[in-house]
Amino acid sequence: MAALVVLLFALAATGGLYAALAPAEKAKADSSSQSLAIEEGKKLYAVGCSSCHGTGGEGSSDGPPLTGVGAAAVDFQVGTGRMPAQQPGAQVPKKKNIYSQAEIDQLAAYISTFGPGPSVPSEKSYDSKGANLANGGELFRTNCAQCHNFNGQGGALTDGKYAPSLEGSSAKHIYEAMLTGPQNMPVFPDTLLPEDDKRDITAFVRNATASDSPNPGGLSLGRLGPVTEGLFGWIFGLGALIALACWIAARNAKARS
Amino acid sequence: MSSDDIKGGNLPDRPTGHSGEVEETGTPSFPDPGLPPHQPRRQDIDEDAAARSERAIAFMFTLSMLATIGFIASFVVIDRTTIVHIWPFGHVNALNFALGLTLGVALFTIGAGAVHWARTLMSGHEIPQERHPIAASPELRQQVLADFAEGAKDSVLGRRKLIRNTMFGALALVPLSGVVLLRDLGPLPEDKLRHTLWGKGKQLINQNTGLPIKPSDVTVGSLVFAVPEGLEEEDHDFLEQIAKAALMIVRLNPDDIKDKRERDWGYEGIVAFSKICTHVGCPISLYESQTHHVLCPCHQSTFDLADGARVIFGPAGHPLPQLRISVNEEGNLQALGDFDEPVGPSFWERG
Numbered sequence: 001m002a003a004l005v006v007l008l009f010a011l012a013a014t015g016g017l018y019a020a021l022a023p024a025e026k027a028k029a030d031s032s033s034q035s036l037a038i039e040e041g042k043k044l045y046a047v048g049c050s051s052c053h054g055t056g057g058e059g060s061s062d063g064p065p066l067t068g069v070g071a072a073a074v075d076f077q078v079g080t081g082r083m084p085a086q087q088p089g090a091q092v093p094k095k096k097n098i099y100s101q102a103e104i105d106q107l108a109a110y111i112s113t114f115g116p117g118p119s120v121p122s123e124k125s126y127d128s129k130g131a132n133l134a135n136g137g138e139l140f141r142t143n144c145a146q147c148h149n150f151n152g153q154g155g156a157l158t159d160g161k162y163a164p165s166l167e168g169s170s171a172k173h174i175y176e177a178m179l180t181g182p183q184n185m186p187v188f189p190d191t192l193l194p195e196d197d198k199r200d201i202t203a204f205v206r207n208a209t210a211s212d213s214p215n216p217g218g219l220s221l222g223r224l225g226p227v228t229e230g231l232f233g234w235i236f237g238l239g240a241l242i243a244l245a246c247w248i249a250a251r252n253a254k255a256r257s
Numbered sequence: 258m259s260s261d262d263i264k265g266g267n268l269p270d271r272p273t274g275h276s277g278e279v280e281e282t283g284t285p286s287f288p289d290p291g292l293p294p295h296q297p298r299r300q301d302i303d304e305d306a307a308a309r310s311e312r313a314i315a316f317m318f319t320l321s322m323l324a325t326i327g328f329i330a331s332f333v334v335i336d337r338t339t340i341v342h343i344w345p346f347g348h349v350n351a352l353n354f355a356l357g358l359t360l361g362v363a364l365f366t367i368g369a370g371a372v373h374w375a376r377t378l379m380s381g382h383e384i385p386q387e388r389h390p391i392a393a394s395p396e397l398r399q400q401v402l403a404d405f406a407e408g409a410k411d412s413v414l415g416r417r418k419l420i421r422n423t424m425f426g427a428l429a430l431v432p433l434s435g436v437v438l439l440r441d442l443g444p445l446p447e448d449k450l451r452h453t454l455w456g457k458g459k460q461l462i463n464q465n466t467g468l469p470i471k472p473s474d475v476t477v478g479s480l481v482f483a484v485p486e487g488l489e490e491e492d493h494d495f496l497e498q499i500a501k502a503a504l505m506i507v508r509l510n511p512d513d514i515k516d517k518r519e520r521d522w523g524y525e526g527i528v529a530f531s532k533i534c535t536h537v538g539c540p541i542s543l544y545e546s547q548t549h550h551v552l553c554p555c556h557q558s559t560f561d562l563a564d565g566a567r568v569i570f571g572p573a574g575h576p577l578p579q580l581r582i583s584v585n586e587e588g589n590l591q592a593l594g595d596f597d598e599p600v601g602p603s604f605w606e607r608g
Contacts, residue, residue: 142464187546219346
């Protein structure tokens with residue numbers, strides 16, 4: 001009997017001790033995983049970024065300082081393959097991303113330690129469910145269309161710079177671009193363009209540029225407007241008319257006698 | 258034909274009359290070569306070929322009938338919101354596509370059938386149609402002139418001077434009604450081109466949110482468009498007013514601003530410029546946040562917003578007008594007055 005009581009006590013004590021200590025250990029694990037991410041991120045940074053942005057993110061003649069750019073900027077630049085840059089130039093183009101999302105998160109964690117900046121938006125903030133497409137379209141035409149074209153096809157800027165096409169961009173990256181203003185794009189902070197508006201714009205862009213989005217007229221010719229349409233009309237439309245005119249007036253086959 | 262023939266006497270003599278006058282000659286100085294000999298087509302001599310042509314034409318006309326029936330059927334059957342994917346057109350509206358295709362086929366095959374009919378089965382003989390002189394015969398001209406003179410005499414215009422004079426008066430006055438309509442081109446703009454809705458104490462309203470803008474809202478590198486307080490999109494003159502009052506607001510590091518007046522007219526690096534290009538008035542807001550350049554999409558005029566919106570490229574003749582701004586008691590951005598020069602393109606009296 002005594003042995004049983006001791007056993008019960010021992011069990012209760014073990015359970016109680018576990019209950020008391022476990023959350024603390026979990027919290028400890030959390031903060032250590034954060035510092036681990038920063039450690040890992042620092043290593044990745046030293047290899048991939050420091051040659052231009054400086055060993056401490058202070059910037060150099062080849063790259064801007066990263067103080068206060070925030071995790072959202074890192075997630076956008078590395079996630080779309082723009083950073084690390086292939087070569088200096090007017091504009092760093094989008095290319096294949098070679099980092100895993102975990103590595104990007106580690107980099108972002110490290111770069112966030114340089115100074116506070118916008119963090120990566122939560123999935124909820126760019127979820128297209130319940131977004132107002134019409135409002136998004138109106139805001140897009142007010143704020144974005146001047147550079148990115150009315151259908152997000154992009155366009156030219158000065159000295160070799162350009163606004164890229166938004167086709168195939170993920171909702172997260174569209175949202176982050178508005179939040180952080182990559183390269184020469186202006187920033188659209190939440191104070192000037194509230195979160196809901198950004199979500200509407202994101203949903204509109206995704207809707208307008210998706211490869212299966214309806215295009216009632218068909219044959220969009222790049223959706224670039226009257227230039228391509230005119231070229232097509234002059235070459236193929238007039239070409240067909242000339243060919244028909246030639247057929248009508250051509251000498252027809254004569255019988256050989 | 259040898260080369261001698263070309264050089265030889267087949268060419269007419271140089272005309273001796275006045276230049277430009279057609280020489281009247283009884284006999285042409287070189288023979289009319291006439292039409293090439295008629296060659297029969299295969300359909301003219303081979304009844305089987307003709308029957309084949311007939312069938313081909315009938316086939317095209319039948320296809321046209323079927324296409325018309327298809328057009329009506331598409332209109333009745335296809336839902337107007339259905340989207341289908343058709344290579345290479347993409348995700349098109351099924352009804353649009355079906356109507357266009359069937360109507361196109363219906364019209365084209367009628368035309369193609371008619372052309373094929375004319376080319377293969379209608380008479381293939383070449384038919385010359387001689388030109389005739391444009392002028393009427395002298396007798397006819399005499400007759401017309403005589404008729405006119407008789408009509409003038411019958412109308413007694415020469416004797417009844419009152420009729421003649423009032424008729425001339427009426428004919429002279431009628432065009433005035435056209436002239437007076439030109440009044441609708443006016444009135445002259447007076448000083449409308451020199452003033453916008455901006456004025457002292459007008460708050461800058463964010464076009465996205467419809468709320469006043471606080472300086473802390475505008476971060477460095479951001480871009481936002483503002484309308485004057487009190488102007489609503491529902492207003493009947495909204496477009497007329499916004500065409501002049503459209504404003505873009507950017508924030509630069511005050512140290513980056515090279516132009517002293519620009520720094521003074523802004524608020525802690527927040528500067529407000531007219532959004533209307535000074536070349537031909539396109540809305541201009543292709544803002545590059547790193548270079549502080551604004552590019553006009555119409556003719557590539559480029560303005561440096563860090564240097565008083567100076568024109569650094571393109572056909573624009575003036576810097577973008579800047580609006581003087583400050584902060585009111587509520588902490589919102591406000592205008593300190595109207596633009597001090599006319600916005601938009603130059604005009605004759607701009608000065």
